[in-house]
Amino acid sequence: MSTPPSKQGASGPAPDSAPFDPRSGSFLERLLFNHRLVVVLLCALVTCLLGYQASKLRLNASFEKAIPTGHPYIANYLKYQKELSGLGNAVRIAVENPAGSIYDPRYLATLAKINDEVFLLPGVDRPFMKSLWTPNTRWVGVTEDGLEGGPVIPDGYDGSPDSLGKLATNVARSGEIGQTVARDARSSVIYVPLLSVDAQGRPLDYEALSAALEKIRADYEPQGVRLHITGFAKIVGDLIDGLQQVLLFFAAAIAIAAAMVFWYTRCVRSTMLVVLSSLVAVVWQLGLLPTLGFALDPYSLLVPFLIFAIGMSHGAQKMNGIMQDIGRGAHKLVAARCTFRRLFLAGLTALLADAVGFAVLLMIDIQAIKELAIAASIGVAALIFTNLILLPILLSYTGVSAKAAARSLRTEDATSADGCKEGLWRFLDLFTRKPWAGAAVACACLLAAGGMAIGHHLKIGDLDPGAPELRPDSRYNRDVAFISQHYGASSDVFAVMVKTPDNGGCSNYEVLKRVDALDWQLRQLDGVESVNTLALLNRRMLSGLNEANPKWYELVKNQDMLNSVTAGAPRGLYNESCGLLTMYVYLQDHRADTLNRVVATVDAFAAANDTADIQFLQAAGSAGIEAATNIVVKRAWYEMLFLVYGAVTLLCFITFRSWRAVVVAVLPLMLTSILAEALMVGLGIGVKVATLPVIALGVGIGVDYALYILSVVQGRMKEGASLSEAYYRALLFTGKVVMLTGVTLAVGVATWVFSPIKFQADMGILLAFMFLLNMIGALVLLPALGHFLLRPAVPAAPAALRGGSHQPSASLAPVGDDGLKG
Template sequence: MAVSPTVDPAETPDLAAFDPQSGSRVERVLFNNRLIVVCLCVVMTLILGWQASALRLNASFEKTIPRQHPFIAAYMEHQQDLRGLGNAVRIVVSNGGRSIYEAAYLDTLRQINDAVFLTPGVDRSSMKSLWTPNTRWIGVTEDGMDGGPVIPDGYDGSPASLGQLRVNVARSGEIGQIVALDGTSSALYVPLLSALPDGAPFDYAAFSQKLEEIRQRFERPGLTLHVTGFAKIVGDLIDGLREVLLFLAVAIVITTVCVLWFTRCVRSTALVVVSSMTAVVWQLGLLPTLGMALDPYSILVPFLVFAIGMSHGAQKMNGIMQDIGRGAHKYIAARLTFRRLFLAGLTALLADAVGFAVLLVIDIQVIRELAIAASLGVAVLIFTNLILLPILLSYTGVSAAAAARSLKTDNARQTTGVKHPVWAFLDRFTRRDGAVAAVLGGAALAVVGLWGAEGLKIGDLDPGAPELRPDSRYNRDVAYINAHYGASSDVFAVMVETKGEGSCARYEALRRLDALEWELRQLEGVETTNSLAQLNRDVLSGLNEANPKWVELIKNQAMLNFVTAGAPRGLYNEACTLLTLFVYLKDHKADTLDRVVARVERFAADNDTADIRFRLAAGSAGIEAATNIVVKQAWRQMLYLVYGAVMLLSFVTFRSWRAVLVAVLPLMLTSVLAEALMVWLGMGVKVATLPVIALGVGIGVDYALYILSVTLAMMRAGMGLSEAYYRALIFTGKVVILTGVTLAAAVATWAFSDIKFQADMGILLAFMFLWNMVGALVLLPALAYLLLPGGKPVRHAEGHAPSSPPSSPPAASALSTP
């Protein structure tokens, strides 16, 4: 951006005396064609507003998993043989503490089974319950081995039929899986398709609503339905959209009221809000244009765009108010503010956009789409808040009272020579004692933060869905199922590939599978396992009057072939080249998954051969383990890239490595403390929380760039650090405090949301808003004293300014060339 000579508004109070050809080429093109720019923005808002009406809110299970990870690649390779081990829900029908072997209960269960079976999106061939034909029993009778469907042929609800059903269930091995351990409830396992038969994407909101309709239709006193699974979590989050939007609206109102209180000017406050909301409309309109939708994890991005817009908009508004207060015409004030703050604002927004864009390196589609959505939103702010807002204010100006009030603090200091108590306090950090104290205090906090962040875990830390409150219906359903079933819905599946058709029944393959299964059963967090090797042991024992001495895997190929021929197809594939080891976990906590993964990988390293290969992983827990690994790898990489981008852009702006450190070190302290806060709040680093760390860095750099750019400009104009920092506080620091406190207060209200994900994000964002503000006001001047050339104060009477301080901030020439 070309620079222009400094223009003092006090010297050019009249529009006639102002040269419209002054300023950079960008400034001349924009402000000399103001009406065209406004009309283009209005047209763009109408077009993208219409496009935004087509925006959908949905989610996709496939988008939340890292498709390129070896675990997921192995699962995808065998997906057709492992149907039902991906996205699924579990519906448990409880008979209110009574036995399920009642005709009325079983009839209701059949009706529920039929209703779920006919629901769009259900993978019907893999669905399993007492009423599906793939739930079978195997037993030893007087005639030898026998088997059949669990629901006996000719079932009529009579006592004899119920008695036979009880026997069949006992023989099926489904107690603890399909039937509760205490026999008071039974489950429907419902795998889901990734897309409907007509090619339409799976609609989680519609599916969740259908489940709730089934729940309301069949629940009655003494009979309840408990539903768990990814689809239900997403459905509940989407159902909570109204509450999310309500809190977003409250946050916007709080922000607007606080800005209005600060300015006492309705017209300028309205324009700041309108320009920020225009950015949100543009962002939401661009998403469907690019074929994207919002999901529960990116629903907060529009507010972040609004918050960033309010921060930049308030800076522009404040600069214009001050120039008008010094006597400048509103058109001149708008152009001067554009000159002074455009470069700092552009750098800050580019840092925000790049900070969000680095999330694209994470191989999880939902995070990549969030990164695109956030980057688009920040990019449009360049047009709506850096360009459109100053142009609109050049037409409307601000009220005379607001303009005079904006200079009240500075005028009082000019008259009395004494700084406002707040500015006098902050000025202490530009002097030796205060700077050293601030830096040592920051270092101590960094040490405490690093120590606290040591306990930060990857993945979920609690059973159930951490996105929802512990007392939510979903998490109460999870607690019920975990208490009544030996096999939880957290299934970890190990795939054992064998070479050659029919090779899965060979003794060597089953022996190695049996050895791994035995090791996994000893691990903490593993409740039970199931495999073809275990079935061989059970059948051999059954053929010998259930003698425990015969619970063995014998080296008799004919016997192994016999058992395999009658085994459920889920234990091996059609060609008998793949065995599946099902590991049922107590929960899906990060520590539990880490133990299982480590044990299987160690076993595979020792036991893989040319003909037998153990591969991870399928099942809900296996997929989550892969996701945790990707998040862990991306976590630090993301931070390095974010800070690398911010440091590079800061260096391009300031051309000084010392200034870069002054701007970035406070952000790093906030990141460290935020991670410690996550440990204290019991939050893990996962798909839902990982982006917030990057978002906090991107938003926080705005404060530092605005204050530091003005401070450096004043120092280059010949002021000492103390006076330069004071001028920066008067010009931009007030708005930094305003936006920091206002936005923190706005998002802090989210802590009362019933959706724990939103509550956690609100607490984290409020913390980051406040600490980034504190860092910019306290640590930045202290670091400037220690690191910047000329940081030592010029010798003046303590607490007093130079005899002839400049009456206004410098223009673009002083700000754009460090």
């Protein structure tokens, strides 16, 4: 039976122009489509079970998961963590008296209440908490009777003018001005080190801790004080608080994607099924995470949307193929099976490339990124079932509307009628010809050269003070600015550990002489505000014991004197066995350049001064831990790119079995990566834990476009079509959907620019840029490179291709067909 002319496209007759054999196709196709109802019911059951599991998903974070525990610096920190006075995860609460100074009875009474409430919060490392009201904040002075000292809050304090005078004197003698007490004496800090687990062994709940701190702020600010809170826990808490708005932006992106797909198809049922299948994959992913013992943290919040985005891309391709076959007169079941045959291999390869892009992140020694990679890989695995299998089966039941099917072939029918190509497709087809192809490749080379020149300035780590994950005018960053402005010692502390023999080794003159030398070198660095060491205390004490004569501001070679000073020194400067000294380096900020200078100086000093008994070890403190993280991220950045491109190249070669096709597919992705790095420089975004995965994810997602177009192009060229004819057929079949999904996803993520969370806004810009550029690369650069690299297998036969008797299901099969054709 012949197909009516109205149902014939330029690809040939409809797939059901001959009786369809349900026993045809691969074993996998027969297994799935001959048992469609079983597949649908199983997927529905799994969705219900995992949907219930998803309700148990927790949103939390962990300080330890955000640091590279295998790095030597972090290993040093973890080894001596219990002896470092809370120099890891900590919160600083600056309590300000806007109406006067801290020497105010009402202020001090309020400070005492806040101190007591904070002390009782779950997760606080109470022995190392420090404020004016804790006994470990002490003063030391020289009197006519010798050395004296005691708590800063005087014994018998009663708020009287006499007690306040003694307090002011004690503060002046304590050395806490600029650290615990502001330089203008209008605020003081409560330093709150945190434990990784609470007393019951449960991980610290950052959301609950942040909420408790905000409650304290709300309760006490009406009493005449202002609270300024900083620290990792508060950053995470603010990010979690912004989750509701993040979800609104995700919902907007989903709505935009659905609206764009409907605009393209004009078919409600197929649009809803594409969105549904993608959301089912997200449900499976979110349900599997708690089942496998994982939680979702603020840095992996983007992963569910990325899974949805990938699902929309693949789902739209399946929907488009089925719609076109139904438009040519195929039965909906036949159309679904033919589309499954044509696109399953390309889709599977693309999803494997996505999975590899995510799996490469497992190589990075940061647990938060590893868990992001696991979450994303779970989502991709779910997409193989929901979008490559479930969606075609569902569409085999519902089909598409007749108007939508006819509309999908409008461009193809117009071409068949007059032999002319439509406007946009005609323009894109120009890039298969020498002048336009050469211009496109030359332009790409210029862009790559410019991008590499700019990307060379890409920095590792934070580029701004405060928390770059949040807006500069956020409450948190305003609090950071307040503390930096009013305190000589910022919250960015870099701690150097000096290991010496136990039982008195830390007070040895040779040890203190080296510590004193490093102290002097660090003070000369740009970005270092102050340094606090046991050697500095010895200098001050010797001068104090000699009527503050500056001539005695020296480190004397008198071991008895050094031992005497050490005995009365704060325990934070050395441990109980006197086998470990701690040098506190207070920085202006934690920018990458500042940290690099400190790390390089300590490394060079250690190389020149370490002995068998004295080792200078890095690093503790918030800045020291971030410095180690930056080192790991820098190494992982290049390793990650090498591995992800190596894996994508291998998968493309397995799929196409041609090095030429691999080059055509991969080079546009590389251009996008180069330009994305240049964009990060332009936007002032550094490479850190939060941003590291984005480029890898962009490569994995971007290769989808190339695979769908190139599989059709090479399949056509294998049959003898010219590059122009093959590329034009690819545009009509998969290229339209590549353009649709690229624009749709870019518009969806571009809405994130309005998010109050700067991290999400930056990622929205980067992802929108990569979605669009990968799409343009697949539509413009891919055919241009193909002109120079791809060749038909046999001389072209255009007449046969325009009116031949072969079926679209065969002509559109990807190269390397392995039995998927019927």
